[in-house]
Amino acid sequence: MSAQPYDSHRLCELAGELIVNVRELAARGWTPATSSNFSQRIDERHAAITVSGRDKGRLREADIMVVDLDGAAVGSDHRPSAETLLHTQLYRRSADIGCILHTHSQHQTVASRLFAGAGHVRLEGYELLKAFAGNTTHEAAVNVPVLPNSQHMPTLAAQVDALLDRGPLWGYLIDGHGLYAWGRDMAEARRHLEAFDFLLGCELELARLTGSR
Ligand SMILES: CSC[C@@H](O)[C@@H](O)C(=O)COP(=O)(O)O
Numbered sequence: 612m613s614a615q616p617y618d619s620h621r622l623c624e625l626a627g628e629l630i631v632n633v634r635e636l637a638a639r640g641w642t643p644a645t646s647s648n649f650s651q652r653i654d655e656r657h658a659a660i661t662v663s664g665r666d667k668g669r670l671r672e673a674d675i676m677v678v679d680l681d682g683a684a685v686g687s688d689h690r691p692s693a694e695t696l697l698h699t700q701l702y703r704r705s706a707d708i709g710c711i712l713h714t715h716s717q718h719q720t721v722a723s724r725l726f727a728g729a730g731h732v733r734l735e736g737y738e739l740l741k742a743f744a745g746n747t748t749h750e751a752a753v754n755v756p757v758l759p760n761s762q763h764m765p766t767l768a769a770q771v772d773a774l775l776d777r778g779p780l781w782g783y784l785i786d787g788h789g790l791y792a793w794g795r796d797m798a799e800a801r802r803h804l805e806a807f808d809f810l811l812g813c814e815l816e817l818a819r820l821t822g823s824r
């Protein structure tokens with residue numbers, strides 16, 4: 612039997628980390644109805660990603676597979692996430708990206724609808740902005756882009772590429788869909804995801820209280 616083209620011990624470790632974290636996110640109600648997808652970089656040519664259509668609240672090892680950075684399955688007959696290209700494009704683009712988390716929480720979905728017309732959600736004045744890697748003060752502002760939804764991943768990927776050309780980015784919303792967030796590793800990606808979700812919740816509550824939208 613030929614050896615795997617990646618380090619299988621590393622895959623095991625990453626899969627274990629994915630299972631624990633994804634189940635926790637699912638328990639918060641952020642992955643309804645099998646939605647959401649998750650991945651971690653194995654090496655410069657491979658990533659571990661969730662199999663399409665699996666219940667993220669019950670994620671287990673068999674629900675995680677390996678793809679190359681063109682999105683092709685490696686050593687598996689399963690179908691990787693329908694949104695695999697949105698993961699692999701980021702891994703291809705930056706060696707600093709090691710983990711990508713995509714969820715469909717209510718904050719994320721409602722905010723994406725409310726701010727789709729503006730094309731972004733502006734987050735400013737929050738202490739929690741320091742949760743984003745590189746931000747050292749609450750005085751920074753972060754614009755979360757909102758992309759139109761599409762089932763055509765190359766269309767979405769091209770828009771994400773254009774956003775990345777403009778400067779640092781930790782995540783984006785897709786209208787009526789959810790949030791993509793990433794980081795160097797699971798801990799950083801999760802910190803970004805949680806900060807986005809909390810701050811989007813604040814913006815929604817402010818809009819409700821002030822009737823500003
Ligand atoms: C169950 S609807 C959600 C999907 O269309 C998609 O947006 C999603 O997040 C999960 O797709 P998947 O192919 O399981 O990775």
Ligand SMILES: [Zn+2]
Pocket residue numbers: 646647648694713715788789
């Ligand atoms: Zn999705």
